[in-house]
Amino acid sequence: MNKITLFVNGSKRSLNIDGKTPLLWVLRDELKLTGTKYGCGRGLCGACTVHIDGEETRSCITAVENIQDSEITTIEGLSKNSDHPVQKAWIAEDVPQCGYCQSGQIMTASALLNRNKNPDDLDIDSAMKMNICRCGTYQRIRKAIHTASKELRNE
Numbered sequence: 001m002n003k004i005t006l007f008v009n010g011s012k013r014s015l016n017i018d019g020k021t022p023l024l025w026v027l028r029d030e031l032k033l034t035g036t037k038y039g040c041g042r043g044l045c046g047a048c049t050v051h052i053d054g055e056e057t058r059s060c061i062t063a064v065e066n067i068q069d070s071e072i073t074t075i076e077g078l079s080k081n082s083d084h085p086v087q088k089a090w091i092a093e094d095v096p097q098c099g100y101c102q103s104g105q106i107m108t109a110s111a112l113l114n115r116n117k118n119p120d121d122l123d124i125d126s127a128m129k130m131n132i133c134r135c136g137t138y139q140r141i142r143k144a145i146h147t148a149s150k151e152l153r154n155e
Contacts, residue, residue: 007072042060
């Protein structure tokens with residue numbers, strides 16, 4: 001066991017854990033931040049997406065020893081009152097069906113909008129292509145990203 005220090009949602013957290021432990025399990029099991037979901041365990045589905053230094057990252061394949069000096073943001077830390085433009089757009093456009101993949105979808109979409117405040121459909125499809133939604137809500141996801149984009153641009 002190693003002493004690992006992480007910066008999660010603006011708070012410094014020190015834990016005695018194996019440094020090779022995937023971030024997903026530290027978030028869920030140690031820090032009780034269960035909004036980040038386990039999907040495939042191989043970084044392929046996107047359910048476990050969080051931001052590390054503002055970039056979308058698959059937490060299921062990210063060892064905590066590699067991110068000790070990084071700022072980690074989970075779905076719980078995206079906004080205090082679920083009022084981030086992407087979260088509001090998700091509700092307005094009625095995106096979730098089962099909802100399991102949605103925290104990963106939202107984290108990926110918010111990272112996209114941090115890079116590009118006015119994405120077109122091709123930009124959205126490219127950014128979101130590695131996030132799987134078994135319910136097939138892709139059209140609503142795209143619409144919600146456009147809605148959030150308009151809010152971010154104050155339109």
